[in-house]
Amino acid sequence: MIFKEILEILGTASFAISGALAALNKRLDVFGILILTFVTAIGGGTVRDVLIGHTPVAWMKDQTAIRTIFISYVLTLLFHRAFKKLPLTLNIFDAIGLGFATIVGLQRGLEAQLSPTICVTLGMVSGCFGGVVRDVLLNEIPLVFRKDIYASASLLGGLLFFLFSAWEMVAPLAATLSILAVVLLRLAVMRFGWRLPDVRG
Amino acid sequence: MIFKEILEILGTASFAISGALAALNKRLDVFGILILTFVTAIGGGTVRDVLIGHTPVAWMKDQTAIRTIFISYVLTLLFHRAFKKLPLTLNIFDAIGLGFATIVGLQRGLEAQLSPTICVTLGMVSGCFGGVVRDVLLNEIPLVFRKDIYASASLLGGLLFFLFSAWEMVAPLAATLSILAVVLLRLAVMRFGWRLPDVRG
Amino acid sequence: MIFKEILEILGTASFAISGALAALNKRLDVFGILILTFVTAIGGGTVRDVLIGHTPVAWMKDQTAIRTIFISYVLTLLFHRAFKKLPLTLNIFDAIGLGFATIVGLQRGLEAQLSPTICVTLGMVSGCFGGVVRDVLLNEIPLVFRKDIYASASLLGGLLFFLFSAWEMVAPLAATLSILAVVLLRLAVMRFGWRLPDVRG
Numbered sequence: 001m002i003f004k005e006i007l008e009i010l011g012t013a014s015f016a017i018s019g020a021l022a023a024l025n026k027r028l029d030v031f032g033i034l035i036l037t038f039v040t041a042i043g044g045g046t047v048r049d050v051l052i053g054h055t056p057v058a059w060m061k062d063q064t065a066i067r068t069i070f071i072s073y074v075l076t077l078l079f080h081r082a083f084k085k086l087p088l089t090l091n092i093f094d095a096i097g098l099g100f101a102t103i104v105g106l107q108r109g110l111e112a113q114l115s116p117t118i119c120v121t122l123g124m125v126s127g128c129f130g131g132v133v134r135d136v137l138l139n140e141i142p143l144v145f146r147k148d149i150y151a152s153a154s155l156l157g158g159l160l161f162f163l164f165s166a167w168e169m170v171a172p173l174a175a176t177l178s179i180l181a182v183v184l185l186r187l188a189v190m191r192f193g194w195r196l197p198d199v200r201g
Numbered sequence: 202m203i204f205k206e207i208l209e210i211l212g213t214a215s216f217a218i219s220g221a222l223a224a225l226n227k228r229l230d231v232f233g234i235l236i237l238t239f240v241t242a243i244g245g246g247t248v249r250d251v252l253i254g255h256t257p258v259a260w261m262k263d264q265t266a267i268r269t270i271f272i273s274y275v276l277t278l279l280f281h282r283a284f285k286k287l288p289l290t291l292n293i294f295d296a297i298g299l300g301f302a303t304i305v306g307l308q309r310g311l312e313a314q315l316s317p318t319i320c321v322t323l324g325m326v327s328g329c330f331g332g333v334v335r336d337v338l339l340n341e342i343p344l345v346f347r348k349d350i351y352a353s354a355s356l357l358g359g360l361l362f363f364l365f366s367a368w369e370m371v372a373p374l375a376a377t378l379s380i381l382a383v384v385l386l387r388l389a390v391m392r393f394g395w396r397l398p399d400v401r402g
Numbered sequence: 403m404i405f406k407e408i409l410e411i412l413g414t415a416s417f418a419i420s421g422a423l424a425a426l427n428k429r430l431d432v433f434g435i436l437i438l439t440f441v442t443a444i445g446g447g448t449v450r451d452v453l454i455g456h457t458p459v460a461w462m463k464d465q466t467a468i469r470t471i472f473i474s475y476v477l478t479l480l481f482h483r484a485f486k487k488l489p490l491t492l493n494i495f496d497a498i499g500l501g502f503a504t505i506v507g508l509q510r511g512l513e514a515q516l517s518p519t520i521c522v523t524l525g526m527v528s529g530c531f532g533g534v535v536r537d538v539l540l541n542e543i544p545l546v547f548r549k550d551i552y553a554s555a556s557l558l559g560g561l562l563f564f565l566f567s568a569w570e571m572v573a574p575l576a577a578t579l580s581i582l583a584v585v586l587l588r589l590a591v592m593r594f595g596w597r598l599p600d601v602r603g
Binding site: 023024026027028029030031032033035036046050053055056057060061063066077080136137138139 | 551554
């Protein structure tokens, strides 16, 4: 369905742009930026596919993803000043990407007949590990380990999907509501500055 | 056999705790600490399984490991001050974990009919790469590349296993003695501060 | 054919030596240097094989590569001062390694019936990710993202191979000419200090 595909493209694009902007900030050359853009956009799904043995990994057969990433790269090179002035827009796209990747990852786990705990974990891996790879390559402690509620928003989305399914909700509706919950939680987190506690040493 | 399972749980727990303590030191939030705990405990076996194509990787089907990791996480959050005062206990557990993971990794290599050199390498990967992933995610040069004899203790364990097997020792005995050798070497290293040389530039 | 094998050995050796020298500079111990030597030499091919599901990965069945890496390691420990005085020689070997790995990676993609875009990408992964893994483990932003034209030389090699094949050139000739182009481009880059632009922020 076309609506689903548009969401998926927006999600991929926002992950790609976050990689491109981070690489720009570190003054990589234009080709280094391209690699970071690519790796950030496909990293989570790639780690997921490798862990469950779903190879060749998904992006090798997904022309749409590759085109989306390349267009995001060109747009970021051209309009990075404008993008940096639109953090809210980018954050909404990123929240959509996180929610979408979470549910796609979880469903890959179900297809491989893995337990609910593992499916939820695969959702988090899909949603978060692109950013983890991006930060490791740029020599930073991954933002997702330190940031306002992010991996935990993905966790919530995964748990809700199983809750809704237990209520015998059909999968497309359960998926849509779970993604919506991730997006709303992320928006609330950004609006109100919620954080998880750290542990005093 | 129950004794083997207790050793395996102690090994997993000690890897998990080392991840949790390292994450605590870097002031990650509580969810970041959980991810580090998990990744440190399962990292070595995961890399091993991915390299030999043994997918879905082992922890996806191992409820015991997942529970052990989660309990280790909760215990570390509650008692991290006490744990830091018990370095010897933790180091003994860690040595058991290293020995155990070494032999499990090596046996996976044998099952995949790989050469002895590769089996010993897989033992080292299983024993050491959890710590490597932990340190890379926390933006450090992996301790195992700089530390007192650690990967080399795993190497010794792997070589001994093949030596004992060549003497026609049965596998469970060869495994037990090899693990014991790793533990004793690690304890001696910690007691006497042995180090491998570096190379003057 | 013997000529091909000599080139392959020179390429593996030069990747291995680059890992050993980088590890030496960071003052790892002798065993840490061995691991870095190994990981740098086999990293690109390993990531490629894992992504396409070609497991157990190639080096697990390739005695020649393992011996080449070990000999390179010993030679680097013994003669690292001399090696550092021969940057041109090492750079020529490295360019051969890059060209060779590019074409091998691309051909693995063709065997897996992947699209030309993906095959070229696999060529770059094979050629560059050994260095990426080396730099991540040594806690540096990968050189390949910042360096004078390197991943892009691999890209050129991959594109030329497909261009030559479209001209109905036989594969061995297309491969040889593509590798030659990578080597010549890398030599020109080093001679004239060409760089890709970065993007002003």
